[in-house]
Amino acid sequence: MPRPEVKEITFSLDGREVTAPEGMMLVDAANKYGDTEIPVFCYEPKLGQPVGACRMCLVEIEGIPKLQTGCSTPVRDGMVVHTQTERVHAAQRAVVEFLLINHPLDCPVCDKGGECPLQDITYGWGPGTSRFIEPKRHFKKPLELSPLIAIDRERCILCYRCVRYSQEISEDYQLVLHERGAASYVGTFDGHPYVAPFSGNIIELCPVGALTSRAYRFRARPWDIEGAGTVCAGCPAQCNVELTVRDERVLRVLARDHDEVDDGWLCDKGRFSYQSVHSDERIVEPLVREGTELRPASWEKAISVAASALKKAGDRAAALAGGTTTNEEAFLLQQLIRDDLGSSHLSARTGPEQPLDVLRALADPKLQASVPDLEFAHTVLLVDCDPIDEAPVWDLRIRKGVRRHGTKLVVASARPTALDPVATSALRFAPGAGESFLVALDAALSGDTGNLGGAASAAGSNATAVREFAETLRAAGEEVVIVYGERALTGDAGRALLNVAARLNLGAIANAGLLALPGTPNGRGLREAGFAPGHGPGYTSVAAPGRDAAGIAEGLANGELHTVWLHHADPLRNYPDRGLWERALGTAQTVIAVESQLTDTVREHADVVFPAEAYPEKEGTLVHPDGRLQRLRPAIGRPRGTGGMPGSGVRPLWQVIVEVAKALGFETGSFLTGAQVSRKLFETVPFYAGITLDEIGGRGVRWVEREEFVSPDWDPASLSVPAALPPAGEGKLRLGTYRPLWAAKEVDLSPALQFIRARQVAELSPADAAALGIGDGDRIEVGNGTRVRAQAKIRAAIPAGTVFLAEGTREDNANVLTHGLVEVVRVGPGTTDPSAVPAQVQPAVEGLAEAPQSAPLPIPPREVT
Amino acid sequence: MIANIDTTLFKDIDEPGLNTIDVYQRRGGYQMLRKALQMEPGAVLDEMLASGVRGRGGAGFAMGRKMSFIPKGTMEKYLVCNADESEPGTFKDRELMQKNPHLLVEGIIIGAYCIGATKAFIFIRGEYDYVADILDAAVAEAKAAGYLGERILGSDHSLDLVVHRGAGAYICGEETALLDSLEGKRGNPRLKPPFPAVQGLYQGPTLINNVETLMNVPVILQMGGAEYAKIGTETSTGTKLISISGQVKYPGNYEIVLGTPVRDILFDLAGGPLEGRTFKAFFPGGSSAPVLPLTDEVLDLPYDFDSLAKAGSMLGSGAIIVFDDSTSIVDVAYKTAHFYRHESCGKCSPCREGTNWTEKMLLRIKNGDATPMDLDIIASVCEQILGNCLCVLGDAMAMPIGSMIKHFRPEFEAYIEQRREEAGLGIAIPQVNRDASAGPKPLLRPAA
DSSP: OOOOOOOEEEEEETTEEEEEETTOBHHHHHHHTSOOOOOOSSOOGGGSSOOOOSOTTEEEETTOSSOEETTSOBOOTTOEEESSSHHHHHHHHHHHHHHHHSOOOOGGGOTTTTSOHHHHHHHHHSOSSOOOOSOOOOOOOSEESSSSEEEOTTTOOOOOHHHHIIIIISOOOOEEEESOGGGOEEEETTSOOOOOTTTTHHHHHOSSTTEEETTTTTTOOGGGOEEEEEEOOSSTTOOEEEEEEETTEEEEEEEOOOTTTTTTOOOHHHHHGGGGGGOTTBOOSOEEEETTEEEEOOHHHHHHHHHHHHHHHGGGEEEEEOTTOOHHHHHHHHIIIIIITOOOOEEOOSSOOOOHHHHHHHTOGGGBOOHHHHHHOSEEEEESOOHHHHSHHHHHHHHHHHHHHOOEEEEEESSOOTTGGGOSEEEEOOTTOHHHHHHHHHHHHHTOHHHHHHHHHHTTSOHHHHHHHHHHHHHSOSOEEEEEEGGGOSTTHHHHHHHHHHHTTGGGSTTOEEEEEOSSTTHHHHHHTTOSSSBOGGGOBOSSOOOOHHHHHHHHHTTSOOEEEEESOOHHHHSSOHHHHHHHHHHOSEEEEEESBOOHHHHHHOSEEEEOOOGGGOOEEEEOTTSEEEEEOOOSOOOOOTTOOTTOSOOOHHHHHHHHHHHHTOGGGGOOSHHHHHHHHHHHSGGGTTOOHHHHTTTOEEHHHHOOOOOOOOOOOOOOOOOOOOOOBTTBEEEEEEOOTTOSHHHHTOGGGGGGOOOOEEEEOHHHHHHHTOOTTOEEEEEESEEEEEEEEEOTTSOTTEEEEESSOSSSOGGGOOOSEEEEEEEEOOOOOGGGSOOOOOOSOSSOSSOOTTSOOOOOOOOOO | OOSSOOOSTTTTTTOTTTTSHHHHHHTTTTHHHHHHHHSOHHHHHHHHHHHTOBOSSSSOOBHHHHHHTSOOSSSOOEEEEEEOOOSTTOOHHHHHHHHOHHHHHHHHHHHHHHHTOSEEEEEEOGGGHHHHHHHHHHHHHHHHTTSSBSSGGGSSOOBEEEEEEOOSOGGGGSHHHHHHHHTTSOOOOOOSSSOTTTSOGGGSOEEEEEHHHHHHHHHHHHHOHHHHHTSBOSSSBSEEEEEEEESSSSOEEEEEETTEEHHIIIIIISOSSOTTOOEEEEEBTBTTSOOEEOOHHHHTSEESHHHHHHTTOOOTTOEEEEEETTSOHHHHHHHHHHHHHHHOOSOSHHHHHHHHHHHHHHHHHHTTOOOHHHHHHHHHHHHHHTTOSSSSHHHHHHHHHHHHHHHHHHHHHHHHHHHHHHTTOOOOOOOSOOSTTOSSOOOOOOOO
């Protein structure tokens, strides 16, 4: 889709000539190009079309008799604007006076005080005093708008930002304005708590202290804090954030607006899970198992135990990485395990690996779509992923494209996605049948009718549906962006995906391409740093490819592998087949874990534990799924050990790997600073050549935009039809799993997010639920032999014959189940756990907002002087 | 009564059964539709432009020009009839729709033909439920007779007409708020531009006109635009329905030729003041119009758009509300402010807070806890509202209240003193300057 062309125009601003892009709103043009601030409250370009409600930005434009709102007036060539006339000043003073009429002016006790646009604008443009002596309006306050957000309706200046956000950006349609005129107030329609994945953004949007973070309330004032920019490492979306730090503690997370990454929004997990950084349950010093117990140990001891275990293991060592592992850590660890010890058993994926030629072709810069492409493409195709759970801000980005630019969204997934309601077309296939679907789609696009029928039915769909879907995909235009989830990449799926891309000619079309949604936040970086069994840094071939994650588990279980290094990886929680991993870790001679808390994996199986850094403490680089290298900058110091002794406590993880390598006498042990490791990484990976940390800076560098990558053009070859999955029937349902946004250890450890922590919920279709006699909210068990307890949730969008369970939950994790077909048994009626249900918000108005007309106003007679 | 008036809209308005299609057609109804369909849409538009007829809803914008702003093209266009007659004192559209609904239907069909709209709506205020029933019946009759629906009378023109009942908010009479309400949203005004003619209902070009304006369409077509333009004054052509209410002998709806002197309207049509009273002031065009004291000068004004504008008020919707010497201007001011405070949608700050504040100050005057300086603040607040709002509702309060203080300040002051005395507060001594620069004085800095 063509992006708007920008033409430069010149207009006059207070007698000066200013050049700005045509069509830019006057307030932006004045601020950015004219060095003149026009005050605004309701205007926020991120919220879409201006509404002109607050009237703060009134300016005089020659030729128009009335004052105009600068926020809604696009600049035109030759326009003559005055922002400093007495008439404009009078109007601006008037608006400030009006806004302050009902504002309590409790700035000394208000969280916003010191960073409040209303304060600033009052100082800059307000009248200084008020002539209003009537009683102000009163509401009960502060109230819980949600467990995360407090609302103070007296402070609200009714700018509509939060309501517009809820209605037009996050599209959760929860916030509305009640009543009318001066009695208006913000709330949810029926007073339920405003719980939504992106609710926290309204705190940042609020231009006054009406919406405040309950977690941050009264913790600090703006003059107590420092801002530290870094990147949120909670999911692959890698939003740019600014951490609010007071006394070496992270107290708040704010968005650090980056159009090409996050568009200035954050999800609630990213915004509130910083609390886990300061959890009491954090491991802050090395632990070594003595007998059956893990005991605190000195760094020297832990490193020597780990080093001797690795020495003994040699090429029978293995490593898994995940979570917030940086490129540097991955690079060093793969160098230690592969180059130094001679083992290629390195896995950063929970599932099977794709062949090297496929991986190289998928990483081809020509095929890489960027995040803004999601917004401007003609069509976005989601394959077996749901951005709301896997990279939440992408969900907002896709909604923005659909709403504002007419982007068509088509979804192909096993589980209904949150974006289905805005999709042009949604195709359901059986859980785990992503490969069959991609083969069928490839066949539909190439006109291979033979393959189409077989693959479509193997996917649990049919040829007509897939053909229609393929037509929809092509209908809107040639710029197609395919977002594929890592879980879809099994068997020939990678080849099929590349075929599809080749048939749609995505490599040759600018602004089109593929965008992978990896299973771990830095999935792409780990791969590019060489942390993979099949290739080294920069997709270089290796002599002896290693095992994938399941292979490592089997190798450990049957004694072929000795020692495993778990780098931010928690197999018992996050990897499929918990039973196998229990055996594997139980049999392994040494388990070295890098972890921040006592997970099941650590408590039961780890022999050496190195305390992990939280992302605000980390230094290093990450790679965004669209190929952007971003820097993690340490915002706070690492915690000290229990004694508080210098040198105890958490150490940088790159340094830990280096020290282990040094103890083993390897070359890897020669790095002295983190920056040296980064430099070595950039030198080693061919397509990072020439990049420096300085260049990455705060905005990142997309290597795919500047580097050629030698990869032959993909030649679509015919594929065989994958085997069909067993169908549901005889009382069994197909089992599908998904990873909820809230199933994460950071969420478990954040007090603010307890109310939304993921619990096991089994999603059933109404038909299956009726057949099994299960009601919404009933307690049920799902399984085949081994069973998982869950609460039933009946969703009309779930296809009949399928049940979906959450992965990665702390309790009742679906990864104990290994069969594709499961029984669902009702155990009993549901119980309502009072602590799980957020308290209802009380009715908003205490008594009447206004005194009754007939009653005398409670103003004492004034002394007239 | 005024002689030589040719009533057009009110011609035989009380004929029994005029609301049925049979009687309407017998009287020549729907002939103008036939005539229009023979003409090119552009030719119909030319007649409207030639007539110079100005909108009867309040703003007085020329209808033909508004029609000509609708872009040509194949996009979906809409015509919306604004029958949300909520302006206090206005009740002309009610009588028109109740007694002669088919004239409105005919006018809408011709108007839609003229701009190429295929969907039309009548947005009627919820309180006019029984009138909406009459309109529904008329629309059904017109549909059965082939005047509405696909290919009207064999032409290429098709039109759907829907009668939509509003939910009772004054603001929904504002055209963009009306559109939002019609779309099923909260009735809040939209930012203009884009104007509805460019981007209105469901983002399509939309023509919005008042009931009386649209009813004039068949009349203009019958007379010919140029002929119609000869009625009235040069810039205010045609006849106008006026709703007279308040303290007069004969309140009611009257049709006048624009330009008729106010004296003739108030003394001849309305029968003058009640026994033993004298006129004090009036709202010339609904409660949003600035009040004019009924002096001889004002009584001699011709009642048309420009003369009233020149005199500092406006013709508005043609609703004349008259007060005599028995009415306190403070009560009028308070009632007016209360209405607008209650009806402000709350979207923009000056209107939301300004109407609220003004009402509170007027209430304080009534309660005997005010000083004459409060009048300065009220006037200043009204100044601060004027022209600074998103739509005209704020102005609609600021203008009458401001005019009342301007014309009747001595009465306000006397009222304040009297109520203060009754409240035992003693007289107010005007000492403190409380205009825009009011407030504590800056601290004196010691000399260097």
